[in-house]
Amino acid sequence: MCGIVGAISKDRNILPILITGLKNLEYRGYDSAGVAYLKNNKINIIKTRGKVNKLENKLNKNEISNIGIAHTRWATHGKATSNNAHPHRYKHITIVHNGIIENYEEMKNTLLKEKYSFKTDTDTEIAAGLLNYYYEKFNDINKVIKEFMNKVIGSYAIVIMIDNDVDNLYCLKKESPIVIGINDNINIIASDIRAITKYTDKYYTLNDYEYAKVNINDIIIYDKDNNIIKKDIKEYKEENNNNSKGHYKHYMLKEIMEQKETIYNTVKPYINSIGSLLKLPDLTKYKEISIVGCGTAYHAGLVAKYLFEELTNTRCNVYLASEYRYQNNFLSKDTLTIFISQSGETADTISALKLVKSKNYPTLGIINVKETTISSLVDTCLYTKAGNEIAVASTKAYTAQISILSLLVLVTGYRNKTINENKVLEVLNEFKDIDNLVTPLLNKKNTYLSIAKKIYKEKDIFYIGRGLDYYLSMEGALKLKEISYIHSESYAAGELKHGTISLIEKNTKVLSSATNTKLNSKTISNLKEVLARGADIYLITDENYKDDTFTIINIPKASYFIKPILVIIPYQLIAYYTALLKGTNIDKPKNLAKSVTVE
Ligand code: AGP
Numbered sequence: 001m002c003g004i005v006g007a008i009s010k011d012r013n014i015l016p017i018l019i020t021g022l023k024n025l026e027y028r029g030y031d032s033a034g035v036a037y038l039k040n041n042k043i044n045i046i047k048t049r050g051k052v053n054k055l056e057n058k059l060n061k062n063e064i065s066n067i068g069i070a071h072t073r074w075a076t077h078g079k080a081t082s083n084n085a086h087p088h089r090y091k092h093i094t095i096v097h098n099g100i101i102e103n104y105e106e107m108k109n110t111l112l113k114e115k116y117s118f119k120t121d122t123d124t125e126i127a128a129g130l131l132n133y134y135y136e137k138f139n140d141i142n143k144v145i146k147e148f149m150n151k152v153i154g155s156y157a158i159v160i161m162i163d164n165d166v167d168n169l170y171c172l173k174k175e176s177p178i179v180i181g182i183n184d185n186i187n188i189i190a191s192d193i194r195a196i197t198k199y200t201d202k203y204y205t206l207n208d209y210e211y212a213k214v215n216i217n218d219i220i221i222y223d224k225d226n227n228i229i230k231k232d233i234k235e236y237k238e239e240n241n242n243n244s245k246g247h248y249k250h251y252m253l254k255e256i257m258e259q260k261e262t263i264y265n266t267v268k269p270y271i272n273s274i275g276s277l278l279k280l281p282d283l284t285k286y287k288e289i290s291i292v293g294c295g296t297a298y299h300a301g302l303v304a305k306y307l308f309e310e311l312t313n314t315r316c317n318v319y320l321a322s323e324y325r326y327q328n329n330f331l332s333k334d335t336l337t338i339f340i341s342q343s344g345e346t347a348d349t350i351s352a353l354k355l356v357k358s359k360n361y362p363t364l365g366i367i368n369v370k371e372t373t374i375s376s377l378v379d380t381c382l383y384t385k386a387g388n389e390i391a392v393a394s395t396k397a398y399t400a401q402i403s404i405l406s407l408l409v410l411v412t413g414y415r416n417k418t419i420n421e422n423k424v425l426e427v428l429n430e431f432k433d434i435d436n437l438v439t440p441l442l443n444k445k446n447t448y449l450s451i452a453k454k455i456y457k458e459k460d461i462f463y464i465g466r467g468l469d470y471y472l473s474m475e476g477a478l479k480l481k482e483i484s485y486i487h488s489e490s491y492a493a494g495e496l497k498h499g500t501i502s503l504i505e506k507n508t509k510v511l512s513s514a515t516n517t518k519l520n521s522k523t524i525s526n527l528k529e530v531l532a533r534g535a536d537i538y539l540i541t542d543e544n545y546k547d548d549t550f551t552i553i554n555i556p557k558a559s560y561f562i563k564p565i566l567v568i569i570p571y572q573l574i575a576y577y578t579a580l581l582k583g584t585n586i587d588k589p590k591n592l593a594k595s596v597t598v599e
Contacts, residue, residue, distance in 0.1 A: 001597030006159035006189035018070035024195035027594030029074025032085035037068030071096035078121025099155035172211035252391035265385035293340035300401035302471035321348035343595035344372025452577035476571030493526035506534030
């Protein structure tokens, strides 16, 4: 997934605007960047490996242009190099692209037969070659784009500059998002309206197979049959998102510390009374709940699975979106499928959602960002109120997701009478008191730092647990590995002895949580098993468990609806302080992106 920007203006230098747009799109990828702009009637291209600020430094500060396109990349085809960075040019055609051309090899072979040759490893250069081939064949951009869309399989948001048509930008879209921002003296094409709200809050969106011709006076939008279509202008309502790091060293730490507010903001509309709680959708009309997501969102789904099945006797299956599409999911109209996504733009989750929608089965979204592909496609959308989550490693979005899922479980249990009124009121009170439950855990910096000092040089670390603690260990392990680059593996505590325990040796670090009275004694036995093989144990528990051979982090007693929040905060902060000691790029870890908009 990548970020694309294009701009054309009567009287403004668009280069700083392109750079600003790219910086706001780095959450989509940041391993290389580039810009193509018109100067003296020629299209100049500057590209670099690395982040957008490196591209900015390469650009001559006095450079001026009124039309250009730019790109920040997360490599899909071809290494993260300057040569593979976008924009890519083939003779008359210069483009930036977000997405994946799945049949690019077939297209490449077609072009090689036409004596085309290529200099990069990217699918995008093939796309530029194909557009150029059709341009030289038809010399009619409408026919070119229509033929391209007919032939190409995959996903794309593409902005095109054409050598001898320098007063226009063209953009086309299939599956990857694209908006066209409108202003009196500048029109801006981008992957996401939030990247350009500094210049406009009015914009068009394109649907799949639509394309547009954008110049300083006009924006003409076409459907896939080349008919001009009218579109309503949308207006983006900026949320009061404070995007600064404040006094924090990293966005991730800020976002972890914000959780006492963001959890409360998310649950506030539903916790005042049982009547408020009943505002949540009635899931009792479904025989089964399916949950689909990726990464941290998937882990949030697993927490919900445990709670739905253990506390409301509702069957709940959770699927990785990337697997879901290619397996039999026994879908039916009696199954509600819940899609969890912080960004609302994750390609795997979108594809899974489109599959369910194609059968007209019911869908519900739990999304953190408004006006996104997923939020626009689901039948019902419950927004988490975590605010802008800028760090690639998700923290406050996760606790917001599990909070709203907990309330969905609570109201389902109330409706199907598996949870009585007293218990419901007790949990609502816990959420009202979330600040007091969470704050002491956020303030244990020295505890987490001392653990980080003991683990940050490790190559391999294990996270184990049973039941809900097993699912929480998955999120704990993901947090550590994605920001510290330490190989961290989550394992069901009871499963270790069936093979993996062979990896445990003296000083192997094992982190765990034990918050389930039914299972804790077994978890402790499993910890003793690894202790007996020399492991160092770090245990998060709400039991007043005493054991000098373990490092214990005590968390307050709470219901199962709240426990996951209290367990994950130590895991988040241990990961943060470990990465801090390792000196990694905590907010933008290598190889990652905040929103994975390719499959
Ligand atoms: C979270 O720490 C990861 N960066 C990643 O796994 C993320 O949760 C996943 O890509 C799903 O993103 P989404 O919630 O925006 O759909």
